[in-house]
Amino acid sequence: MRDQADALRDLVRAAHDAERAAAPRRLIVVCGGKGGVGTTTLSVHLAAALARLGRSCVLVDADLNRADATALCGLTPRRGVEAILAGEVNAEELLMPHAAGMRVLGAAWAPHEPTQITNNTARRLVAALSQLASTQWVLVDAGSSRSALHSTLWQEASQVIVVTTPDDLAVMDTYARIKSQTAATESTPVGVVVNRVRRPSTAGDVQARLEQVCWRFLGRTIEGFGQAPESAGLSGMAATLLPAGESDLARAMRAVAQRIVRSGEPRESISSSARSSDAAMMARADGASCDREDFAKSSAAGLWTAECR
DSSP, rough: OHHHHHHHHHHHHHHHHHHHHOOTTTEEEESSSTTTHHHHHHHHHHHHHHHHHTEEEEEOOOOTTTOOHHHHHHOOOOOOOHEEEEEEEESGGGEEOOOOOOOOOOOOOOOOOOOOHHHHHHHHHHHHHHTTTOEEEEEEEEEEEOOOHHHHHHHOOOOOEEOOOHHHHHHHHHHHHHHHHHTTOTOOOOOEEEEESSSSSHHHHHHHHHHHHHHHHHHOOOOEEEEEGGGGTSSTTTOOOOSSSSHHHHHHHHHHHHHHHHTTHHHHHHTTTTTHHHHHHHHHHHOOOOOOOHHHOOOTTOOOOOOOO
């Protein structure tokens, strides 16, 4: 028999669904578990790759403390995302075209004027992005920061992509980032891109480890969205946007962009291979607990300890 608690949960779910419907149809949020894994550079190259696939794409620099995506694109806006958060301007007025084919909604770096972000101001940005005209894809560089803005973007995303590198610390922090958002964003699909890969098998191993631990301890599935080779130098602000071609970087970014495009299919097709929600509840209900300490116990060969198998 349904009670008042059930009715309240239905109301909250309906309100959240209505808010999600107002978000851009294909809002891709790219973030990292820690700094230095190449999240920003990857975001910029992915936006360019989507544009080269013929998709209209807007790159949003939501890492307000650094504004690195804006700088990497060679842009210096007088006003940016922070003006939208303050309710002073609409997003369309601030878009800047880029030679790679995408448009950029930058951030005006001003460390002496920190932006105060609340849930309401964060939702103002989501609403502004939903009103962008002639835009198929909105790709947000959320960096590795954690704030009300990034939590809201994660909640409203059509797809979240978490960037990691193969080293143990980055993998630990990637899991910790996914875990911290799971309770509030269980229905948001999460994918992983492994950066600075020397061998393809390395990326597969990292993805398998994360898939295993996320299912075992969080009851949720994640997907592998691809990899970027270490030889491409996809790691810092010295990287530049490469022209379309057949370099290792160009091929890697095209493959990830194509995977992102496929993620734009209806949610049922994205999660068709996922376990049932009942099974997920059972996985969480068994009292298991796994966090960064469990990863630290893993062997040099990447095998789980008894706690994480």
